[in-house]
Amino acid sequence: MPPLAEVQRRVRDAMLAGDAGPLASLIDAGPRDATRRMAIHLRHYRVSLIAVLMGRFPATTWLLGSAQVEAAAAQFVGAVPPDAPCVAEYGAAFPAFLGTWPAAERVAYLEPFADLEWHFGRLSVAVDAPAKDAGTLAALNADDLVDTVLTLQGGTHYCHASWPIDELLAIFLSNTAPEQTMLAEQPVWLECRGTRGDVRINRLTEGDWTFRQAIWRGRPIGVAAERAWLVDPEFDPGAALAAMLGQALVIGAVTRTKGTDS
Amino acid sequence: MSSIPRALTRSGVGLRLPHIEEAVATRPAAGWFEIHPENFLANPYATELLEELARSYPISVHTVGLSVGSAHGVDRVHLQRMRRFVDRIDPVLLSAHLAWSTHQGEYLNDLLPLPYTAETLAIVSRHVAEVQDGLGRALLIENPSRYLGFTGSTMTEVQFLNELVQGSGCQLLCDVSNVHLSAHNLGYDARHYLDGLPAAAIGELHLGGFTVEADDAAPGHEVIVDTHAAPIAAPVWELYGHAVARFGPRPTLIEWDNDIPALATLLNEAMVADDVTRRSSRLEQDHAATR
Numbered sequence: 229m230p231p232l233a234e235v236q237r238r239v240r241d242a243m244l245a246g247d248a249g250p251l252a253s254l255i256d257a258g259p260r261d262a263t264r265r266m267a268i269h270l271r272h273y274r275v276s277l278i279a280v281l282m283g284r285f286p287a288t289t290w291l292l293g294s295a296q297v298e299a300a301a302a303q304f305v306g307a308v309p310p311d312a313p314c315v316a317e318y319g320a321a322f323p324a325f326l327g328t329w330p331a332a333e334r335v336a337y338l339e340p341f342a343d344l345e346w347h348f349g350r351l352s353v354a355v356d357a358p359a360k361d362a363g364t365l366a367a368l369n370a371d372d373l374v375d376t377v378l379t380l381q382g383g384t385h386y387c388h389a390s391w392p393i394d395e396l397l398a399i400f401l402s403n404t405a406p407e408q409t410m411l412a413e414q415p416v417w418l419e420c421r422g423t424r425g426d427v428r429i430n431r432l433t434e435g436d437w438t439f440r441q442a443i444w445r446g447r448p449i450g451v452a453a454e455r456a457w458l459v460d461p462e463f464d465p466g467a468a469l470a471a472m473l474g475q476a477l478v479i480g481a482v483t484r485t486k487g488t489d490s
Numbered sequence: 491m492s493s494i495p496r497a498l499t500r501s502g503v504g505l506r507l508p509h510i511e512e513a514v515a516t517r518p519a520a521g522w523f524e525i526h527p528e529n530f531l532a533n534p535y536a537t538e539l540l541e542e543l544a545r546s547y548p549i550s551v552h553t554v555g556l557s558v559g560s561a562h563g564v565d566r567v568h569l570q571r572m573r574r575f576v577d578r579i580d581p582v583l584l585s586a587h588l589a590w591s592t593h594q595g596e597y598l599n600d601l602l603p604l605p606y607t608a609e610t611l612a613i614v615s616r617h618v619a620e621v622q623d624g625l626g627r628a629l630l631i632e633n634p635s636r637y638l639g640f641t642g643s644t645m646t647e648v649q650f651l652n653e654l655v656q657g658s659g660c661q662l663l664c665d666v667s668n669v670h671l672s673a674h675n676l677g678y679d680a681r682h683y684l685d686g687l688p689a690a691a692i693g694e695l696h697l698g699g700f701t702v703e704a705d706d707a708a709p710g711h712e713v714i715v716d717t718h719a720a721p722i723a724a725p726v727w728e729l730y731g732h733a734v735a736r737f738g739p740r741p742t743l744i745e746w747d748n749d750i751p752a753l754a755t756l757l758n759e760a761m762v763a764d765d766v767t768r769r770s771s772r773l774e775q776d777h778a779a780t781r
Contacts, residue, residue, distance in 0.1 A: 313555025
C-alpha cells in the first residue's frame with residue numbers, strides 16, 4: 229500500500245481524467261469490479277460540476293445552446309478543478325475558457341457576456357453595508373481629498389465591453405426573447421450593483437466609469453480623477469463624487485498620507 | 491454522551507438555500523436546522539438570513555469541505571473562514587465526514603473514501619484535533635457512504651471509528667442511511683456494524699434518501715447511490731429504530747440535497763423520525779425493565 233498522499237494523488241488523477249483503470253490495484257469491492265464502483269465517484273465529480281456551471285450560466289447557455297456549453301463545461305471540469313470548497317465560487321474562470329472555445333469565433337462577445345453573467349450571479353447574493361454620507365468627505369481638507377482612498381459596496385463590479393452585452397442579458401432576464409435580435413458593435417461601460425437578491429446594471433459615461441473603476445480598484449481619488457480626465461477632459465470629479473455618495477456607493481474612506489479612517 | 495441538548499429532542503431538517511427565505515418568513519415547526527457552511531460562506535445574503543433564523547432555532551453546522559482525511563492537511567484558509575462563520579452562528583453541533591476531498595489546493599467536490607490504516611488514523615486524528623482547536627468546538631465525525639474499499643486497509647471502518655474516538659476524543663455522527671447503503675454495497679451486516687460503534691460517542695444521527703441503480707460492478711445486482719434525492723427508505727427506518735434502541739435517542743436529522751421537495755415534505759419526514767424514536771425508545775426501556 230503506497231502512502232496516503234500517493235493514493236490520493238492517483239485518485240485525483242483518475243477523477244480528472246475520468247478513468248478509474250489505473251486504480252485497479254489499490255481499490256477493492258470484494259467479488260465486484262472495484263473500478264466500476266469507483267466510476268460512481270468519477271461520474272459524480274463530472275456531473276455535479278457540469279451542473280454547477282450550467283446553473284451559473286443560464287444566459288450563456290441560452291445564447292450558445294446547451295449542447296455547446298455542456299461540452300465546454302465537460303472539458304473545463306477536467307482541466308480546471310475547483311480550488312475552494314464553496315462550489316458557488318467555482319466558475320470564475322469559465323468565461324475565459326469559453327473565450328477559447330471554437331464557438332467563440334462566431335460569437336465575438338461570448339467571453340464578456342459570460343463574465344457579466346458570472347458577476348451578475350455573484351452580486352445577487354451580496355449585502356450592502358451602511359454607506360458614508362457627503363459629510364464624510366466634507367470633513368476632509370482639499371489637500372487630503374486627492375490622497376483619499378474610498379471603499380465601495382462589496383456588491384459592486386465594473387466592466388467594459390465592445391458590444392451591448394447588458395442589453396442581451398436584459399433580453400434573457402425579461403423572458404421575452406425574440407426569435408432574432410440585431411446586436412451592433414457599440415462600446416458600453418457598465419456598473420453592476422447587487423444587494424439581497426436585487427442586481428442592477430447601469431451604463432456610465434466613459435469618464436464616470438474610468439473614475440469609479442479606478443476607485444473600486446483602490447486608487448486614491450486624485451489618481452482616479454487624472455485617469456478620468458485622460459478619457460474626458462470635461463470630467464467633473466466633484467460632481468462624480470457627490471453622485472457616488474448620493475447613490476450610497478461609498479462605505480469607507482481612508483486618507484493615505486495620514487493613515488486615518490475618516 | 492450524557493444527554494441530548496434539550497433543544498434537539500425533536501428531529502431537525504437540513505436547510506438548503508432554496509428554503510431559507512421561506513424558513514425566515516414562515517418560521518416552520520422544525521425542531522432545529524442543519525446547514526452546510528460551504529453553501530453560506532460565499533453567500534453573504536443567505537448568511538444574513540441564517541443569522542436571523544439562528545436567533546429562533548438551534549443550528550447545526552455540517553461541513554462538507556474540511557477534508558479531515560486529506561494527506562496534505564486541512565485547508566487553513568477554509569478553517570479560518572469556518573471559524574468566523576461558527577462564531578457568528580454559534581451552532582449547537584458541528585460535524586464533518588470521515589472522508590477526503592482536497593488534494594494540494596484542488597477540491598474534488600465529493601466525499602472520497604479512505605483506506606483504513608494506521609497512517610490514515612494518525613492523519614485523521616491529527617486533523618480532527620486541528621479542526622477542534624481551530625474552531626474552538628467539539629467535532630462529530632460522520633461514517634461515510636461507500637461503494638468500495640482499499641486493498642491495503644488493515645482495519646474495518648468500525649474498528650477505525652472506535653480507534654478515532656479513543657485517540658482524538660471526537661464524537662460520532664452516525665448516518666444510518668450510510669450504514670444501510672455501505673452494508674448493501676459491500677456485503678456486510680448493517681446491524682452488526684451499528685452494534686460495533688461506541689454508543690456513548692454517538693452525538694447525532696442522520697437519515698437521507700438514496701437511489702438504487704443497476705450495479706455495473708456486479709451485473710444482475712443493484713448498487714445504492716447516496717444521492718439525498720428521495721424519501722427515507724423503509725429498510726432505513728427499520729435500521730434507525732435499531733440505532734435508537736442501541737444508542738438511545740439522539741439528535742436526528744433529515745437530509746435532502748438534490749431534487750429538493752417542499753419544506754413541508756422534509757418536516758413530515760422529521761415527524762416520522764420522531765415517531766420511530768418514541769417507539770424504539772419505549773421498546774428499549776421495556777427490554778431494559780425485563781433484563
